[in-house]
Amino acid sequence: MTNPVLTQATGTVRWSKRMDDVGAIGDFIEGRPALVHLRGREVAIVKWNGEIYAVAARCPHMNALLSAGMVGPRLDGGCKVGEISVASEVPLLACPWHGWQFDLRTGTSRWDSTCRIRTYRTAREGQRVKVSLSLE
Numbered sequence: 001m002t003n004p005v006l007t008q009a010t011g012t013v014r015w016s017k018r019m020d021d022v023g024a025i026g027d028f029i030e031g032r033p034a035l036v037h038l039r040g041r042e043v044a045i046v047k048w049n050g051e052i053y054a055v056a057a058r059c060p061h062m063n064a065l066l067s068a069g070m071v072g073p074r075l076d077g078g079c080k081v082g083e084i085s086v087a088s089e090v091p092l093l094a095c096p097w098h099g100w101q102f103d104l105r106t107g108t109s110r111w112d113s114t115c116r117i118r119t120y121r122t123a124r125e126g127q128r129v130k131v132s133l134s135l136e
């Protein structure tokens, strides 16, 4: 689990907002997921269109490693020529085993909104990439 902090006065557990350094921005290749191990968790980091995304690296279907998957834009449209549009602002991560696709911004499955992967907050500090495992 992440870094729980027990509050003595109330006995409640809150979660640390700590950001962990996962590497330099130059360590990540555009559109190619990278696997990092962060405090016991497997996290897939993806650089896409100037943004950095971090998601849980295991597929909810059959536990495949999503960092071995492919990233691409969402394609919309029909089956006829010219009906397809590219939504490059919507990065999708496709599972390498059976192709389930997840929106890296929200973690939701493209085909089933009740199925999702955990997303993590990211930030850049200079040339460094930071990830928070916090639930907040």
Ligand code: FES
Residues within 6 Å of the ligand: 059, 060, 061, 062, 063, 064, 095, 096, 097, 098, 099, 100
């Ligand atoms: S294990 Fe990911 S889609 Fe089947």
